[in-house]
Amino acid sequence: MHLKTILAFFLFYSFLSTLPGQNAVENFSMAGIPMQLTYSEGAYDVSISTNRVVQGLEIATIHLRSDQKFSTQEMSIKWAIPSSNIAGYWGTSAFMNKTVRPDWWPSTEKSMLSRAAPVICLYGYDDVNQHTFAVSEALNTVVSSTAIREETGTVHNEIKLFTEKHKAIREYEIQLRLDTRNINFASALKDVNQWWETFELYQPARVPEAAKAPVYSTWYSYHQNLDSESMLRECRKAREMGYTTIIVDDGWQTLDSNRGYAYTGDWLPERIPEMKELVKEIHDLGMKFVLWYAVPFAGEKSQAFHKMKGKFLTYWDGQGAYVLDPRYPEVREFIINxxxxxxxxxxxxxxKLDFLGRFRANDETELTAENGRDYASVNLATDRLMTDLMIALRKIKPDIMVEFRQPYIGPLMRKYGNMLRAADCPNVALVNRVRTTDVRLLAGESAVHSDMLMWHYDEPVQFAALQLINVLYSVPQISVRLEDIPDQHFKMIQFYTDYWVKNRDVLLEGEFFPQNPLLNYPVLVGKNDRKSITTLFEDRLVAVDLSTQPAFDIVNGKTTEKIIIDFSGEKGYYAFRIVDCMGNESATGGMTVKPGVKVFEVPAAGMIQFFKL
Known part of the structure; x- marks a missing residue:
């Protein structure tokens, strides 16, 4: 037996000896690693089978069954591995801290239908996958965790099921996928997403072309102070710059400008009564029109509150809104209509459908299909609501666009929506980069969008440009007043938007390789057969293989001007061009490029481009 496997068994059983007694235990192994399932004994029969897909990739299927309905109790799967080249962990909630925490404070991912995704990837200092585990349960709550044990230097992993109240069932099945292959961590996560897509429940929505084009948003630029004339003026300028969709955010539905949702739920265009005419004028400009809605809410001062009274899950204190209960058919009909x-x-x-994460059960939720409810499970009812809604909308417009924002980015959300946006991070370019990259790693073909870009209009143009550069590998959403920004800012947006549109096939649709997740992705690379685009956010050496890259751009996402390139492969003659963030050329010409290290002076927020002649 391999020494590493023997060590893993020894560590695992040492780990188990410290656990309190459990009702029942089933032991099994995956990739030579001993694992333990603990569950409530006697309520149901348990069977476990494992299947090796390829070397280093296995799937375990856990099946619960009983002739009688049973109430589920918490169930867990635990295992431990040596911490060998484990630099950090990747999860949809890890955000800016991707370190593996100690076992007295585990790194934890809590996922469900409208929150996060049930996957953890342990990666090495070289960005290579060490241990990626995921489960097939994306509807109900799953708590996945990983932690380092100080005394032994071992990493302890756990998956908890049924941690929240669950309706009584007769049968349940879940698959656990374990990937220990020596591949890039981004490739391991891409494979997890492709595995989810094989399940009928998680078939992703088709993505229309319009969902992959730049967007103008009203939120940061106008908040709730919307009016038709201002939006039309902005859209005329945005359309000239390559923006083909406007998202009209919160504020259109009420004259109340206070924060909160007390007047939300009737969805009448109080602030924009000429909505139909406005949409037509936007269409006449050649742009699409997307409207914001807070799906679950019936504000306490709305007519919807009186109409749906008694059919709520909870009250959002401080926001003045009740959360509708989708288990009532009347609620689903009201929302869909x-x-x-x-x-x-x-x-x-x-x-733009917001706040889906509010559709969730709490300790006081009665999980039964009675008293007018035709579903016991809130999650199942939410899936029914969203599935029926998308069927109804696609009958009218097959290319309907639907945007969700983090954390509503899991496998089921891709079934309903085709645009996944980074969570709010106004004016924080680094955070936008991390969030768009995290979403992109599990998004498949879904269109990943940046959070709306904004900055102060006195910002030096090269620093304002960093807002765009940090989100180049997602669809940009701009939210500055184009009428009011300085000319330099306008030229910068125009240049980088034009660059993005011309290179969308590389930036959005090409292969994507983010580097060093533990350091918040200081280098991002997109490539296809046509070219590669590398974006630097720190002073680093860029490796370029001349044999495989006929064209390549290096974008300077730093405030320093040196770009250092380590060329390898066969020498060749290349045209090159150096530009600043507004597209102004500082150097252009041709040169023979041969293997070795060469330093170039590139303006901050500018780029250098090479094309083989």
Whole structure:
């Protein structure tokens, strides 16, 4: 037996000896690693089977079954491995701290239908996958964790199921996928996503072309102070720059400008009564029109509150809104009819659907299908709501656009929506980079969008440009007032938007290789057969293989001007061009490029481009 496997068994059983007694235990192994399933004894029969897909990739199927309905109790799967070249962990909630924490404070991912995704990737200092585990359960709550044990230097992993109240069932099945292959961590995560896509429940929505084009958003630039004339003026300028969709955010539905949602739920265009005419004028400019909605809310001062009274999950204290309970068929009908009517009456092209994470059970939720409810499970009812909604909308407009923001980015959310946006991070370019990159790693073909870009209009243009450069590998959403920004800012947006549109096939649709997740991705690379684009956010050596890259751009996402390139492969003659963030050329010409290290002076927030002649 391999020494590493023997050590893993020894560590695992030492680890188990410290655990308190459990009702029942099933032992099994994956990739030579001993694992333990603990569960409530006697309520149901348990069977476990494992299947090796390829060397280093295995899937275990756990099946629970009983002739009688049973109430589920917490169940866990635990295992331990030596911490060998484990630099950090990747999870959808890890955000800016991707370190593996000690076992008295585990690094934890809590996922469900509308929050996060059930996967953890342990990666090495060389960005190579060491241990990626994921489960097939993306509907109900799963708590996944990883932690380092100080005394032994071992990493202890756990997956908890049924940690929250669950309706009584007769049968349940879940698959656990374990990947220990020596591949790039991004490739390991891409494979997890492709595995999820094989399940019928997680079939992703088709992505229309419009979802992959730059967006103008009203949120940061206008907040709730919207008016048709201002939006039309902004759209005229945005369209000239290559923006083909406007997202009209919160504020259109009420004259109340206070923060909160007390007046939300009726979805009448109080602030923009000429909604139909506005949409037509936007369409006449050649742009799509997407409208914001807070799906679960019935504000305490809305007519929806009185209409749906008694059909709520909870009250959001401080925001003045009740959360509708989708287990009532009348609630689902009300929500679906709201959006269908909006498309039919106003000719909308899509929706920005917010706050789906509020559809969740709590300790006081009665998980039974009675008293007017036709579902016991809130998650199942939410899936039914969203599935029926998308069927209804796609009958009217097959290319309907639907945007969700982090953390609503898991496998099930891709079934309903086709645009996944980074969570709010106004004016923080680094955070936008981390969030768009994290979403991109599990998004498959879904269009990943940046959070809306904004900055102060006195910002030096090269620093304002960093907002765009940090999100080049996602669809940019701009939210500055184009009428008011300085000319230099306008030219910068125009240059980088034009660059993004011309290179979308590389930046958004090409292979994506983010580097050093533990350091918040200081280097991002996109490539296809046509060219590669590398973006630097720190002073680092860029490796370029001349044999495989006929064209390549290096974008300087730093405030320093030196770009250091280590060329390898066969020498060749290349045209080159150096530009600043507004597209102004500082150098151009041709040169023979041969293996070795060469230093170039590139303006901050500018780029150097090479094309083989």
């Amino acid at each position: 709201t959006y269908v009517k909006a498309v039919e009456d106003w000719d909308l092209d899509g929706f």
